[in-house]
Amino acid sequence: MVRLDGFVHGIYPKSEKLRVRIGRWERGSLSADELNDLIAEETTVYEDLFEGHALHTDPLFSWYDIFRPVVLMSSGMDLGPLTRFEETNTFYRIPQLHGPPSLRIPPDVFHELPENPPLPLYHSRKDPALFLPGPETLFRFSRNVGNLERRTFLEATCLIYAGIVTKLKPARTFIMERVKVDGIALEAISRITDPSGIMLFTTGNLEGNTFSGKQHRFHSIIVDPTRSNLQVARDHSTVPGIKLVDGHNTRMESVDEIRKKAEELSRGMNIERMIVANSDYLDFLPRKIADQKVKLLAGLGE
Amino acid sequence: MADKNLILQEIGSFRKPEYLSKNFHQLEGTEEFNVLAGKATVETLDLFRKSGLENLGVGGEMFRWEMYEALANNIGNLEFYGMVRSFDNRYYRKGSVTGPVVRKHPFHRDELEFLLANTHDRLKLPITGPYTMMDWSFNEYYRDRRELANAYADAINKELRELKEIWDHRRKGEIFEVQIDEPAATTHPSEMDIVVESVNRSFEGISGIEPSIHVCYSIDYAYLYNTMADLKVHGLNLEFANRDTLTLGKGLDHRPGYADLKEYAAMNDTLSRKKFMGLGVTDVHIDDIESVELIKDRIETALDIIGDPSLVRINPDCGLRTRSRETGFEKLRNMALATAAVRKEL
Numbered sequence: 193m194v195r196l197d198g199f200v201h202g203i204y205p206k207s208e209k210l211r212v213r214i215g216r217w218e219r220g221s222l223s224a225d226e227l228n229d230l231i232a233e234e235t236t237v238y239e240d241l242f243e244g245h246a247l248h249t250d251p252l253f254s255w256y257d258i259f260r261p262v263v264l265m266s267s268g269m270d271l272g273p274l275t276r277f278e279e280t281n282t283f284y285r286i287p288q289l290h291g292p293p294s295l296r297i298p299p300d301v302f303h304e305l306p307e308n309p310p311l312p313l314y315h316s317r318k319d320p321a322l323f324l325p326g327p328e329t330l331f332r333f334s335r336n337v338g339n340l341e342r343r344t345f346l347e348a349t350c351l352i353y354a355g356i357v358t359k360l361k362p363a364r365t366f367i368m369e370r371v372k373v374d375g376i377a378l379e380a381i382s383r384i385t386d387p388s389g390i391m392l393f394t395t396g397n398l399e400g401n402t403f404s405g406k407q408h409r410f411h412s413i414i415v416d417p418t419r420s421n422l423q424v425a426r427d428h429s430t431v432p433g434i435k436l437v438d439g440h441n442t443r444m445e446s447v448d449e450i451r452k453k454a455e456e457l458s459r460g461m462n463i464e465r466m467i468v469a470n471s472d473y474l475d476f477l478p479r480k481i482a483d484q485k486v487k488l489l490a491g492l493g494e
Numbered sequence: 495m496a497d498k499n500l501i502l503q504e505i506g507s508f509r510k511p512e513y514l515s516k517n518f519h520q521l522e523g524t525e526e527f528n529v530l531a532g533k534a535t536v537e538t539l540d541l542f543r544k545s546g547l548e549n550l551g552v553g554g555e556m557f558r559w560e561m562y563e564a565l566a567n568n569i570g571n572l573e574f575y576g577m578v579r580s581f582d583n584r585y586y587r588k589g590s591v592t593g594p595v596v597r598k599h600p601f602h603r604d605e606l607e608f609l610l611a612n613t614h615d616r617l618k619l620p621i622t623g624p625y626t627m628m629d630w631s632f633n634e635y636y637r638d639r640r641e642l643a644n645a646y647a648d649a650i651n652k653e654l655r656e657l658k659e660i661w662d663h664r665r666k667g668e669i670f671e672v673q674i675d676e677p678a679a680t681t682h683p684s685e686m687d688i689v690v691e692s693v694n695r696s697f698e699g700i701s702g703i704e705p706s707i708h709v710c711y712s713i714d715y716a717y718l719y720n721t722m723a724d725l726k727v728h729g730l731n732l733e734f735a736n737r738d739t740l741t742l743g744k745g746l747d748h749r750p751g752y753a754d755l756k757e758y759a760a761m762n763d764t765l766s767r768k769k770f771m772g773l774g775v776t777d778v779h780i781d782d783i784e785s786v787e788l789i790k791d792r793i794e795t796a797l798d799i800i801g802d803p804s805l806v807r808i809n810p811d812c813g814l815r816t817r818s819r820e821t822g823f824e825k826l827r828n829m830a831l832a833t834a835a836v837r838k839e840l
Contacts, residue, residue: 205579214583256582274581276713279682281588281630283581307582442575442590443634478576478588 194458195465196451197247198489199414199433201323201366201393202473203258204251205482210234214309224310228254228302235315241483246490247467249323249366250316254309257284258325258368258473259333261313264305266352268293271307272335278370280440280476287334292348299356314360321391322362324353324384326369328377333370346380357385364411368393368473375402382408388430393469397421403428414469422457431465437489439472442481445488468492499803499840500793500833502547503772505708505731506561506620506675507813508538508554508822518559531557532608539613545823546830549616549671555813557605561622561675562630563587569649570596572631590632595645601653603660610664616671619657620708623676624650624692625685630678640688647695650674654700662702670703673731680712686721694726704728706772710812711736715754719761722769730758731772733811735792736779742788749795759799771800774811775832776825781817783824789832803840808833 206214213230216222231253238251255261257277263269263285272286285307297303303311314322327349331342357365365385369377372395381392387408394413398421403413406428414433415421425432434457436450450468458466468489474482510518514534521527535553542550558564566572571593577585602619609617624646628639636642654672661670674696679689697705705726709718710733718730738751746753755771762768775792776784793808800806808829814822 205576208577211577211583211585218583276681281678281681282579440632441634442632475579478574478578480575 194454194463196454196468196492197431197465198245198492199321199391199467199469200242200246200248200474200486200489201321201469202249202252202368202439203255203475204238204253204473205475205477205479206253207234207237207479210253217309224304225302228310228312231309232315236317239316239318239320241486242490245493246486247321247364248486249321250314252323252473253315254311254313256308259287259330260285260308261305261311262325262330262352263287264308265295265297265299265311265313266293267291267296268338268348269334282476284333287330289331289334289336289340289345290338292340292344293352294348295352295355298359300359313356319363321364321366322357322360323366323368324356326367326371326373326377326393327353327380328373329368329370343376343380346377347383350380350384353384362389364389364391366391366393370395372396373402378402378406382406382410387411391433391467392429394421398424400424400427412467414467416471417453417457419457419461422463423461426461426463431467432463433467433469435471436468437470437485439470439474440476442477444481444484447488447492450488450492499806500837501549501807502830502833503549503618503731503807503809504542504547504551504554504826505772505774505809505811505813506551506555506673507558507815508541508556509815509817509819510534510554510556511537511819514556522559528604528608531605532612535605535608536612539615541819541823542826543615545826546834547826549618550613551618551620552602552605552609553613555605555620555815557602557608560586561620562589562627565601565622565627565646565649566631568597568599568601570594570598571635588630588632590634591636591642591645592634594635595642595649597649597652600656602657606657606660610660618671618673618706620673620675621650621653623674623679623707624696625689626676626678628688628692629681639685640691643688643692644695647692650696651698651700654696654703658700658703671706672697672703673706673708674727675708677708677710679707679709680714680717683714683717686717690721690724694724697726706731706770708732708772708812710774716757719754719757722758722761723765727769729770729772729807731774731807731809733774734796735774735777735784735811738777738792740782740784740788742785742791744791744795745798746795749792752792752795752799755796755799759801762800762805768802768805770805770807771796772807772809775808776810776829778810778812778814778816778825781821783821783828786828786832786835789829790835793832793836797836
């Protein structure tokens with residue numbers, strides 16, 4: 193029987209207390225320092241949900257959207273207007289690309305940002321996987337006002353990411369690609385850090401030849417749940433991952449349902465260990481439901 | 495006699511007076527609430543009249559807090575687990591459908607009865623559409639999004655049948671104007687067939703009404719225009735001013751926000767029964783009061799494309815609830831003054 197490890201990634205829904213305090217900070221009646229302290233406290237509350245089980249990223253309580261802090265920390269990019277995020281009822285400030293980006297503010301120290309809670313980027317204390325928006329996704333979800341060449345942008349962005357990883361030294365780096373990636377993007381991503389520490393979140397149907405010919409294996413490639421995707425993930429990563437917990441629906445999955453689905457998908461593939469992840473970050477759900485989904489994923493390995 | 499060209503209408507919501515908004519949720523469902531919502535409605539109808547509006551809608555939706563909850567709070571098997579983020583630190587309540595969608599209580603009966611008892615003005619009832627209700631709900635029960643949208647459509651159809659009876663009781667022989675609000679209509683382009691099916695189902699079997707659809711902040715109105723032949727509505731009330739500039743000038747070189755109208759006009763030309771266009775001419779998301787001249791430029795640019803002024807109605811982009819009552823009034827007044835100036839030259 194395949195061993196399943198739960199994994200929770202991305203922006204996590206905030207508690208009511210944190211929402212109220214951020215509102216106060218936005219109105220100027222709470223200092224950025226005080227807000228930063230509260231975000232650290234709330235991050236601890238979030239990590240306690242796992243009780244030591246299941247890998248996770250930082251809950252990113254200080255990220256207003258999955259691109260914003262990265263954009264605000266870098267030169268060569270700024271924020272455009274509020275824009276619908278994919279086909280959801282949520283919105284993000286579309287990044288505007290003016291020139292090859294470079295890091296201008298360190299990620300790990302307190303720093304006030306305009307139109308976003310202050311840095312640091314992460315508040316976890318339990319060595320989580322480090323979350324970064326996929327460079328290809330950042331490019332595709334932006335307005336390329338400077339007519340940057342894609343390869344130039346991807347390489348410059350991955351250089352920023354390499355700087356962040358070098359500074360923070362996480363055991364794992366989680367890269368969220370919400371669009372299809374090709375060989376050029378994969379090359380850039382594999383230079384962020386040792387690929388054996390990278391967890392790559394992919395979207396859509398993967399083609400084996402995109403990954404073949406590479407010298408490296410990723411730690412994990414997390415895929416949409418089809419057998420052909422899982423096969424690519426098995427061939428090119430140490431622990432293949434699969435999205436089996438819906439980040440867009442309040443319906444609760446059960447452990448049995450997940451186990452059954454995982455067994456069906458991996459039948460005959462000789463996979464001993466598999467990561468089970470949320471299909472999207474859980475900030476699309478109410479906090480109460482997200483907490484239940486975390487407990488479910490944390491309990492999978494037991 | 496009322497002019498049939500460039501009818502001046504509002505779209506839906508208007509900022510509530512503080513005496514109503516500050517205790518809205520605490521009072522909702524009580525007799526005191528009905529008194530305060532009624533008072534606010536009368537005041538808003540009066541404000542609309544003074545601004546020059548000809549169709550007064552429902553007096554700014556004083557009986558409703560928000561378009562999703564107005565229906566959701568009256569539907570069975572819809573559970574609320576908490577707030578969901580829209581953007582930054584802004585949140586909304588998104589319900590989860592956990593069983594069959596059933597209309598537990600009427601959605602807008604009190605509001606319509608109050609209006610019919612208190613005014614003889616031309617009215618238009620906005621109601622949140624089935625596709626948007628589906629898209630803004632979690633689906634834990636139905637097989638797919640189509641089934642859920644159609645379930646909402648059935649609940650809306652039941653509501654509209656009852657409202658039509660109430661309407662006929664007071665205004666027999668007069669057309670009942672109903673605007674179905676579908677801000678989510680074009681957010682999933684591959685689902686336009688679900689939009690058409692569920693909207694049509696909402697109006698099915700109800701005669702003596704003038705159905706229209708309101709869509710705003712669309713990624714591309716072409717998705718909507720392409721459904722015009724199948725969508726059983728008499729008109730589209732859309733947002734345009736938000737995508738336009740604030741500088742003066744006529745023609746699409748100066749009015750880029752209205753470029754889409756060419757596609758609408760081309761599609762309309764193919765229809766045996768033409769659909770009117772409710773033209774958004776004032777941006778509800780900015781405090782700038784667009785000048786009479788600017789609005790006139792917008793209307794005339796649209797008329798150059800559409801041709802027949804009886805096919806054009808004039809309205810704000812969306813409900814004005816996000817602006818103060820004073821700003822909202824000034825925007826409506828300039829809209830009416832600009833329309834009057836255009837009519838003189840027709």
